[in-house]
Structures are given as C-alpha cells and as structure tokens.
Amino acid sequence: MVEPPGEATVVARSDVVVVGGGPAGFSAAVAARREGASVTMIERYPYLGGLAAGGMVLVLDDMHNGDEVTTTGICTEMIDRMARVGACVFPPPEERGQSHELYRKWARWGAFDFRAQTKPAPIVMAASFDPDGWKRIANEMIAEAKVDVRLHSWFSRAVMDGNRIKGVICETKAGRQAIMGDVVIDATGDLDVAAAAGANFVHGSYILTTVFRLGGVDTEAAERFRFEEPETYALVDRQAKRTMGGSWDLWWLKTPLPGVVWCNCPHMTGLDGLTVEDITKADFEGRKRIYALVDFVRANMPGFENCFVVDVAPQLGVRQTRLLEGDYVVTKEDVMERVHFPDTVARGRDYYTPYSAMLPKGIDNMIVAGRHYSATESAQKMSREIPPCMSMGQSAGIAAALAVAAGIQPRAVTPQAICARVRAQGGDPGDRPSANAKLLEKAA
Known part of the structure; x- marks a missing residue:
C-alpha cells in the first residue's frame, strides 16, 4: 500500500532541531541554546528524560575511571x-575507593x-536519582535556556532536499506538523x-526490560539479611532471579525515596525493540513476571514482606536497535583499548x-547523539x-550551533572548536586523555 502525499x-523554524528529549537530546538542546x-x-512523550526518567534507568554510571570523574558538563550539572x-x-x-565497609554502605x-x-x-x-526529580530539573534547565519544546510530537518523516535534511514532520493530535531547521540532531x-533520511545503519538487538519500583521495603532489614545470613540469602536471591527470568546481580537498588527501591528487571531476550509485536509482548510479559516476583519476595525475603x-516504567527498557554506520564506526577494541x-x-x-562516529555518511545538516551512534x-x-x-x-549541540554560526556543514566544524566550547561550558570532551590511562592514538 502506498500512502498518498499529504500536507504538514x-x-x-529554528537554527537547530533536536528530535528526542532524552538525556542526549536534552543535553544537545541546552548546549546549542547556550551557544546562542x-x-x-x-519529544513524543509528555515529559523530558527518555530512558533516564520514563524508562526509569535510575543510576548514572560509567562516568568515573577509578581516578577521576570523566563525564562532566551538563551531566554533572543535572546531578548537582x-x-x-x-x-x-x-x-x-x-x-570512593575499595573497602568492605564502603561497599556495604x-x-x-x-x-x-x-x-x-x-x-x-x-x-x-x-548517582542514584528520582525520575520525577529528573523531569523537574530538566524542565527548569530547558526553560532557563529558552528552548522551544514541543511534547506530544511523534517523529514520522525527514524533510529532505537531495542529501540535505531541512526539517522533520511529526504526527500530533493537531495533525501533521513540520519543524524546519538548519541542523537536525x-x-x-x-x-x-x-534512518528516514537514508543513512546507513545496522540493526542490532539486546535485552528488553520492564523496569519497576517497589515501595514499602525495609532496606535495612533486607541488607542485614544479605550480609548476616549470606548462605540463606543466596538461595532466596537465586530463586527470586529465576522467578523473574532474568536480571542483574543486584536486582534491587535504593532510591532517594525512603522505602522505595528500583528494580532494573525483568530482562527479556530474543525480542526486537523496533517491532510492535515484540515490544507489546515485552510489556505484557514483563508485568506478569513483576507480580510473580512480588508474591515470592513478600513470602520469602526479609524486608520485602x-x-x-x-509503578512500572512508562517506557520499555530498550538498549539497542538501529546503530548508525557513520564516517567512522567505533569497535569493541576501540572501547576496550581506550x-x-x-x-x-x-x-x-x-x-x-x-x-x-556522530556523522551519517552522505547526509548533510545532521548529527547523531546517543546510544544509536x-x-x-x-x-x-x-x-x-x-x-x-x-x-x-x-558536543552535538555545540557542533550544530557552531555550524549555523559559521554557515557551514556540521561535518566542516573542527573537533578542536567543539572541544573548546565544551570546556567553556564546564564539560570534559576527552580531548585531553587521562595522564594515567593507557591510550593509543588512532586515526578516525
């Protein structure tokens, strides 16, 4: 079936259009606006935060290399x-450091x-955070930056002029709407x-998760059980994980709300985060497993009686779907060898x-930022x-702003110029590698 041409x-209209109000998009919008x-x-949902808030991924990690906090800027501003x-x-x-006492704490x-x-x-x-705390602070920072935010807007099409993106079309309650810009992120x-603009990509897949929170938990009693009765705890914990059918080792974590714990589980494999059938199945199956776990821990785990x-996260925990094939493709060896x-x-x-790795091959006026890089x-x-x-x-927001100001393509913006402005905004773009890291130089 071919859909007839429509109108939007x-x-x-703006210098920069950011599609997606999750952590990467939020950071891009604020950074670009701060550059003028x-x-x-x-954003398609009625809030900002993406998987941080709506997906309730409630720990910010992978930002410390053992010697220093490496990921700063807007991220640490949000935390503070x-x-x-x-x-x-x-x-x-x-x-921060290594000791049994600190680990238990x-x-x-x-x-x-x-x-x-x-x-x-x-x-x-x-950092462990509250999802509504994220939404609250994100709203404040976006308002302070004077970003034009359009929630309840579901991206559907790219507006193209040859290989250049000129804007996007969204589906809304008011019908199709077009948002035009010089650079699209x-x-x-x-x-x-x-993908809609024609960029090359690979289709990946990883576990899907229906994240949830439990209230009424005596976390002190639960931790005493783990550390003072380790053998019994291990048996109960193992059965709890079997009941869920998949989870991380520490399947529950504390949150800033007393008595409320975060459960980044249950995990489900063999499902595609892009298909309606699979994500619907994940939503239904996830809730089934959640309530089976609740019945089990109420009866068997001290502190959870x-x-x-x-709540269950309004957004499904999707980790990997399409991955850009950009001007450079980062490899596992690149990551492991630093x-x-x-x-x-x-x-x-x-x-x-x-x-x-943020620039689509053959597509102009576009930058990609986030887990799909x-x-x-x-x-x-x-x-x-x-x-x-x-x-x-x-960095994407700054690059976009620099491109607009100079009247050039994002691809023509120099990394040195981007890094200088990231540092001016209080971030660390990684242009100065850690002195104690074992790093290799490799041409992009």
Whole structure:
C-alpha cells in the first residue's frame, strides 16, 4: 500500500532541531541554546528524560575511571541540581575507593565499579536519582535556556532536499506538523531520523526490560539479611532471579525515596525493540513476571514482606536497535583499548567518542547523539550508558550551533572548536586523555 502525499503545517523554524528529549537530546538542546542558536526540541512523550526518567534507568554510571570523574558538563550539572532538591544521592569523594565497609554502605545505591574484577568492587562516582526529580530539573534547565519544546510530537518523516535534511514532520493530535531547521540532531535512541533520511545503519538487538519500583521495603532489614545470613540469602536471591527470568546481580537498588527501591528487571531476550509485536509482548510479559516476583519476595525475603508495586516504567527498557554506520564506526577494541582519536569530542569512563562516529555518511545538516551512534553492536553494549550519551549530546549541540554560526556543514566544524566550547561550558570532551590511562592514538 502506498500512502498518498499529504500536507504538514510548518509550526516552527529554528537554527537547530533536536528530535528526542532524552538525556542526549536534552543535553544537545541546552548546549546549542547556550551557544546562542535558536533551538526547537521535539519529544513524543509528555515529559523530558527518555530512558533516564520514563524508562526509569535510575543510576548514572560509567562516568568515573577509578581516578577521576570523566563525564562532566551538563551531566554533572543535572546531578548537582537534583541533589539540591533531594532527588539524587551519590558518594562524596572521600568515600570512593575499595573497602568492605564502603561497599556495604554504597553498593545498593549502584555506586560501585560494575566492570571491576576484584571483590568487593570499588566505590566510584555514580548517582542514584528520582525520575520525577529528573523531569523537574530538566524542565527548569530547558526553560532557563529558552528552548522551544514541543511534547506530544511523534517523529514520522525527514524533510529532505537531495542529501540535505531541512526539517522533520511529526504526527500530533493537531495533525501533521513540520519543524524546519538548519541542523537536525537525531537523539531518538533508535536512529529514527537518520534512518528516514537514508543513512546507513545496522540493526542490532539486546535485552528488553520492564523496569519497576517497589515501595514499602525495609532496606535495612533486607541488607542485614544479605550480609548476616549470606548462605540463606543466596538461595532466596537465586530463586527470586529465576522467578523473574532474568536480571542483574543486584536486582534491587535504593532510591532517594525512603522505602522505595528500583528494580532494573525483568530482562527479556530474543525480542526486537523496533517491532510492535515484540515490544507489546515485552510489556505484557514483563508485568506478569513483576507480580510473580512480588508474591515470592513478600513470602520469602526479609524486608520485602510489605512491599508493593509503586509503578512500572512508562517506557520499555530498550538498549539497542538501529546503530548508525557513520564516517567512522567505533569497535569493541576501540572501547576496550581506550583508543583516543584525533577527533575525540566526548568521553565515558575510560573510552572516547570521535566526532566522525556522530556523522551519517552522505547526509548533510545532521548529527547523531546517543546510544544509536556509529558503533558495532559489541562496542555499543559497552558504551551506551546515560552519562557518555549526555557528553555526546552536549558536543552535538555545540557542533550544530557552531555550524549555523559559521554557515557551514556540521561535518566542516573542527573537533578542536567543539572541544573548546565544551570546556567553556564546564564539560570534559576527552580531548585531553587521562595522564594515567593507557591510550593509543588512532586515526578516525
């Protein structure tokens, strides 16, 4: 069936159009606006935050390499502002390190090095936050920056002039609406815009998760059970994980709300985050497993006797779908070997993102920022956490603003210019690799 041509009302024009209000898109919009560009941001949900807020991925990690906080800028600004209103908890610098006492204090906040080979894992900078705290602070920062935000707007098409993107079309309650701009940033997480524009990509797949929170939990009693009755705890914990059918080792973590815990589970494999059938199945199956777990832990796990479901994340936990095939494709070896690129513009804990991995081949006026950047499937699994995506977003927003100001293509903006402005905004773009890191130089 071929859909007949339709019409769309142009409702906004700006220098930069950001599609997706998640962590990367939010960072891009704020950064571009702070550089003086006019910005319109489009989001399909009725809130900002993406998987951080709507997906309830409630720990910001992969931002500390054991010696220093590596992912800063808008990410740390968000953390500090949430902490000031009681919506964020993280270990102070003097309590980061390796000791059994510190591990017991901070592990259930998710503030440990989850890649460490030693036990107990060292405590590092990671932040546990409340999803509505994120939404609140995101709204404040977007309003302060004077970004034009259009919620309830579902991206559907790219407006193209040859190989140049000129804007996007969204489906809304008011019908089709067009938002035009000089540079478009795809921060959709699924590469929706770039794919619609004709960019090359690979179709990846990873676990889907229906994240949820439980209230009425006596976290002190639950932790005593783990540390004072380790053998019994291990048996009960193992059965809880079997009931869910898939989870991380620490399937529940503390949150800033007393008695409310975050459960980044259950995990479901073999499902495609782009198909209606699979994501519908994940939503139904996930809730079924959640309530089976609640029945089990009420009866068997100390501290959970009176627990109840507070909420299930309104967004499904999708980790990998389309991955851009950009000017450069980051590999697993690049991430593992901590390769530092000449065009590095963003960083995670001890890996770096080149600007060329954010640029779609053959498409002009577009930058990609977020978990759908140009990387192999295995590399993306190691570099898709929220803080490095925010670092990417901040650099993308700045690059877009620089391109507009100079009247050039984003591809023509120099990485050095991007990094200089990221630093001026208080971020670390990774252009100066850590002195104690074992880094390699590799051409992009």
